[in-house]
Every structure is written in C-alpha cells, then in structure tokens.
Amino acid sequence: MNCPKCRHDLYEQSEICPHCGIVFEKYLKYHPEQTARKEVQAPIVTLYEEDEAKPLTRILFRQEQPGTSAYLRGQSIIVLGLMLWSWQLISPSIESNAVGNSFLHLVNLPFHEAGHIIFRPFGAFITSLGGTLGQLLMPSICAGVLLLKTRDPFGASVALWWIGENFLDIAPYMNDARAGQLPLVGGNFGHSAPYGFHDWQYLLTESGLLQYDHFLAKTVFAIGAVIMLLSLLWSGLMLIKRYKQ
Known part of the structure; x- marks a missing residue:
C-alpha cells in the first residue's frame, strides 16, 4: 500500500x-x-525499471510527488531562479562581499550565532569554529532529511545549493582575518574588537595559518561554487527525467 x-x-x-x-x-x-x-x-513519478537496481540512482533521483505538469513548471522556475542567483553570487570577487550583502546572509547569521552557543562546551577554539559549523550544519541537516527521510531529492538538491552558498558566505569573513575591515555583530570591526571577537582572525592566528587567509578564503569560495553548480546539475537532471516521463 x-x-x-x-x-x-x-x-x-x-x-x-x-x-x-x-x-x-x-x-x-x-x-x-x-x-x-x-x-x-495521482500518478507517482518513479524511476525507469532499469534504474531500480541502482541504489544510488534510486536515492538521488526518485521523486514521489504527483507527476503533474504543475510540479514540473514550479521546479523549473526554482532551478532557473537558482541559476541566476548563483551567477550573481559567484561572479563578483570575494572582496566585494556580494554574499554578505545578500538577504541570505541574514538567514545564515542566526545559525552562525547559534553554533557559537551550541559548541561552547568544547572550548574556546571550537566555540569560535562553531559559528561556521552552525551555518553549515543546518542546510546539511535539511538536505539529509529531505533526501533520506521524506524522499524528496529535488528539495535535497536545493538544500545542497544552500550549503554551497554558505561556503561563499564564509569566504569573505575568512579573507578578512588580517585586515579586520568587515563589520561584525554589535557594530564592532575586527581591527578594533578584542582578540577572539573576529572568529577567523582568532582561528587562523591560533592555528598559525593567519598569513594564508586569502588562499584559504579562495579555496573555500571555490568549494562553495562547485557545490552550487553540482546542485544545479543534480536538479537539472531530475527535471529532464521528469519531463521524459
């Protein structure tokens, strides 16, 4: 049944x-x-019979929502919107902090601050790192639940895009470790705030990697861009499969 x-x-x-x-x-x-x-x-969208024997394909592409044209159109609009948004966030330089000026930064910020509180019992270093972990854990949990619990791979692909966007959101903060020019919560700046207030200034200083802040920021930014593009590829393949069916 x-x-x-x-x-x-x-x-x-x-x-x-x-x-x-x-x-x-x-x-x-x-x-x-x-x-x-x-x-x-309502008709249920399932895989082709030859895909049933491929567990990974079944997990990543099985869609159990009603197979109607309305779903196809709605998901197509979402993918097109994410493609445009990705271009607007990836194409500017890290120094421009385009992601930080996006309203998504305000969505990520509460999870960042909550991460500091959640990881506080694990010491000062992990507490500072907890902000970054918090804003990465929330979309990761959403992606896992959507993919494995509710069996909604399209929703999981959107959550994966959100994970990549959070990497882009982290990169300018990391890039600012030595300069300390970005405004912080409470109206402070890294160059004038007490030591430890700027997460990545503290983390990179304590780990002896402060001189590599720009390189690490570019690496994190690139990882985020790749994740976002992979999520768009994933959702695009699902749309093609649904259209064929």
Missing part, C-alpha cells in the same frame, strides 16, 4: 506512516475521500 498523505511505499503493515508520521485511522477519519479514491490516485 501507499501512505495516503506522503504516498511513500509501505512494505509492512503499520498504524503509523514511518516517513511522515501520520496515524492512518485519524487521517482517513478526516479525509474520507482518500478511502473512496484509492484506485484514483
């Missing part, structure tokens, strides 16, 4: 869907039309 809400295949009899968590009896009580239309379900 299939779950009447998330449409995930259920291979064992159960009272609760292990994927979306609904209780079948309660759900069908308030959605009686689902019982009456068991044989008239």
Whole structure:
C-alpha cells in the first residue's frame, strides 16, 4: 500500500506512516475521500525499471510527488531562479562581499550565532569554529532529511545549493582575518574588537595559518561554487527525467 498523505511505499503493515508520521485511522477519519479514491490516485513519478537496481540512482533521483505538469513548471522556475542567483553570487570577487550583502546572509547569521552557543562546551577554539559549523550544519541537516527521510531529492538538491552558498558566505569573513575591515555583530570591526571577537582572525592566528587567509578564503569560495553548480546539475537532471516521463 501507499501512505495516503506522503504516498511513500509501505512494505509492512503499520498504524503509523514511518516517513511522515501520520496515524492512518485519524487521517482517513478526516479525509474520507482518500478511502473512496484509492484506485484514483495521482500518478507517482518513479524511476525507469532499469534504474531500480541502482541504489544510488534510486536515492538521488526518485521523486514521489504527483507527476503533474504543475510540479514540473514550479521546479523549473526554482532551478532557473537558482541559476541566476548563483551567477550573481559567484561572479563578483570575494572582496566585494556580494554574499554578505545578500538577504541570505541574514538567514545564515542566526545559525552562525547559534553554533557559537551550541559548541561552547568544547572550548574556546571550537566555540569560535562553531559559528561556521552552525551555518553549515543546518542546510546539511535539511538536505539529509529531505533526501533520506521524506524522499524528496529535488528539495535535497536545493538544500545542497544552500550549503554551497554558505561556503561563499564564509569566504569573505575568512579573507578578512588580517585586515579586520568587515563589520561584525554589535557594530564592532575586527581591527578594533578584542582578540577572539573576529572568529577567523582568532582561528587562523591560533592555528598559525593567519598569513594564508586569502588562499584559504579562495579555496573555500571555490568549494562553495562547485557545490552550487553540482546542485544545479543534480536538479537539472531530475527535471529532464521528469519531463521524459
């Protein structure tokens, strides 16, 4: 059978869907039309038969949302928007801090600051690194849940794009380790704030890598750009597969 809400295949009899968590009896009580239309379900997008034997392909490309043209159009708009946004964030130099001036920086910032609090028990060095870890962990968790729990690889590809964007967001901060010119939370600047206030000034100084701040920033920026492009390739391949089906 299939779950009447998330449409995930259920291979064992159960009272609760292990994927979306609904209780079948309660759900069908308030959605009686689902019982009456068991044989008239929206078409489900699955893989070609030859792909069923490839576990990695099945995980990365299986889409269980209703296979309608509306989904295809909506996902196409999202991919085109991310392609344009990627160009706007990747093409400028690190020094321009285009990512820092994007509203996505304000989305990443709370997770960055929360990371400092979460990793505080592990000492001063990990506390400073925790800000970067926090803003990378949140989109990584989203990508993992979407891919493995809700079986939504398209959503996971968008979350992967967000991971890459966070790498781009980290690069200008790392690049500023010696100069200390970027404004920090609270109105401080790295060159005038107490030692340890600027995360990457402290991290690179303590690790003896401060003179490599520009090189490390460019490396991190390049990693982020590659991740974003790979996510667009992944989502684009899913759109092509869906269009063919």
